Amino acid sequence: MTYKVIGKRVKRVEDPRLLTGGALFVGDVNLPNMLHAAFFRSDYAHAKIKSIDTSLAKEIPGVVGVYTAEDMGEAWEPGPPLVSPPPTLEGVVFNSRRQVPLVKDKVKHAGEIIAVVVAESRYIAEDAVEEIYVDYEPLPAVTDLEKCLEPGHPLVHDDLDSNLAAYLVQNKGDYEAAKKEADLVLKRKFKLDRGAAVAMENRGIVVDWDQKNQHLMIWDTTQSPIPIRNGMAARLGLRTHQVRVVAPFVGGGFGPKIMMFYAEEMVLPWLTMKLNRPVKWIEDRKENFYATTQEREQVQEVEMALSKEGRILGIKQKIIHDTGAFDPYGLTTPLNTQSHSMGGYDVQNYNSELFVVFTNKIIVTPVRGAGRPQGIYVVERMLDIASKELKLDPRDVRRLNFIPKDAFPYNHEIIDQAFVELVLDSGNYLPAYEKALEKIEYDKFVQEEQPRLRAEGKYVGIGVVPFIETTGVGPYEGARVAVEPSGKISAATGVGTQGQSHMTSFAQIIAEELGVEVEDVSLVSGDTAEIHWGTGTFASRGAVVAGNAVLAAASDVRKKVLKLASKILETPEDELELEGGLVRVADIPEKSISLGELAVLANPFRGAVEPGTEPGLESTKYFGPAYGATAFGVHGMILEVDPETMMIKIHKYIAVEDCGTMLNPLVVEGQIHGGVSMGIGNAYYEKLHYDENAQLLNASLADYLIPTSAEMPHIEVYHENTPAPNNKLGTKGVGEAGAIPVPAAFAQALENALPDFNLEITETPLSPNRLYELLYKSEE
């Protein structure tokens, strides 16, 4: 399909306001008579609360109130389960324990909220927080994933008999039988540690209860305004039309800004209704480390059975996944890990046992990648190790195992995060892989460059890793598209925007359908007043699910436009074309009518709208895929290790991406760049250090290092296009792709760079210190 606007490198319509300081973020919302909230958070990760003394805090001038769980009375209730419990696999255990607005008796992670101060300014509110005194009885903290299931271990949730949050087994084929046929059975243990999402904008919420109108207005830095609206109404005993949630410009989401019903999101609406004044809270960076969800911690034992040619006969896996103190987001993340543990390979036998455990650490929910990097890490590491053992070229091992082009749709026969069978809709993996090898000049590097540089004493290595990304899952998204009397187009969708360029790429779809300029389309994403149904921005699904809903609505408007224009221009519909904001007769271009005039005619003031028709040139449509669209990519890097400092320099970085149809390549490339930077952080810089008391030791941007421009290489992005067969646009998601393969490629490149050390990397993130330890250990 050839498009005029879709697929073009269109400049973003949202930029001018963002560039001139005129875009509204939640932190910019200031209302008359507004109060400010600040929270008293627990220093302990695990402790009983013996008493709380807020009396001094209440005396500070300017303090309006100080509240604890007790004050909430009936309104106190844990957050809702966000993703329904796991599917009907046999023997599934799932213990749902959700975060609470204010802690009642026992603190379960450091940073949990014990009291809230409301005051005339944030400064005063924070002063008052300092005057709150809590008497605790500290308890031993649960931190160790492997030990926490042992009998007699301290419990995060005292009403359970262990720290087990969930258990399930997924099985395909017969691993044990396959193992008997194997020439090599490899067994390794992997440790994957925690990182933070670190959106540059912290979270925030402003609430305003209008008593006379009986209406609650909420500005929230959420990725999912509609579920927040629905849940908030339910919690507060209001109708959905009494609550409006707006997620204006949001400064990065990356997962944790999902419809979490964070404690703060539960407390503030209660406060505004109680006090009848607007209340604002903006998270600070320290709170962001202690209160915003995190991800990636797992311990995995993986066994892979292979033939001597390197064919994967089967994979057996045991995953212990840390969900932190609560598990509101169900099993999304570890199910993603399972979905990606076979990668893009034809694996006939798979057995994966999943233990999800509670610890006294901060809650785990998806962070860009969402369980996928862990799956790709283990399968790719196992293949690298197997290649060494079998003395095979790691490239040949991959070539041999890729799912062949004609095997799609390919059913992996397990369930994925959407609780449907994991079917990979389409793909053409081998050419993308070969392209990556060619672009990074693999042969030239290993045959010429590397030997030359090694002779100079340089430690340089190459890593190339393919990966899949399941994207575009259901349930559905909606879009509304309308032609205004001015001839301009208004549109809305429920997926919030945190930098993904929705206002431009969705406008491109509409411009394509209706023959208008991208600038003439004004799209609202993230205001529940504009669209009633929807879920949100997550799982790399915007371009797929919302994108196709936008297309469906725009196509329907196009039909309405043609029908009306045909009547007015007295010309059959198939002789009409939409171009430049006009409908015109294809061979008599002077015979035309503008979209604006048609919109006016479609909404008459007098007479009657014909029975069975609707007024206006407007349509709301939904799109819900039966299963997702699976993207593919290959990343490669050449890096150099400084043997003195263990610092790394990445000399070359290439990414080959196949996300099907691209709505806007500029945006796709931007998404990949950003994903890679997070992946590089995950590989070498970003680790949240918890001590044995489950205290986070590096909760500041000075101590938790995210890549800067100095660490980032120049990334070359190349595209392949295998359109998704199950959606009209042919799109596959790409939002998380960049982050997924990086730790695996990084480990491969490091091992390749340090051949004299018997280095085998089975953990991520690394760091210069950790690499030093590993090399020192391997030398011994």
Next chain:
Amino acid sequence: MENTFELSVTVNGTSYQKVIDPRTLLSDFLRNDLELTGTHVGCEHGVCGACTIILNGDPVRSCLLFAPQVHGQEIITVEGLGTVDDMHPLQEAFREAHALQCGFCTPGFLTTLVPWLEENPNPTEEEIREAVSGNLCRCTGYQHIIDAVKLAAEKMN
């Protein structure tokens, strides 16, 4: 307020007199008292650079200053660099190169780079990477930002 400070300051060419709490951070003063909310706050501990403003011609972090410290001085914030209809060449270049995604970090990059480009009209990629290495961006991986700076330098020459 028992203790107050009478602050005079020029921001984006307009002079302001305000009575403030002396402990008010400059970032809060700009955002709340002057309603210039384009200056963003990402960390309040001087690391992210989102709150950068131009003080007497030099980029500084407004979260690390108290408002009284700028008494009698001149500030330019992102709002003072250009308008939607008349953007600074660097703002234009940011748009052209897709150098912003969520746009939260962007004001800080612009206020860091505008004075820098005046002193470094022909920067190399290495120099640009160095110049922005004190500003954090979580969305872009910096690459398009670097492209934008190159583009702006070309445009401005």
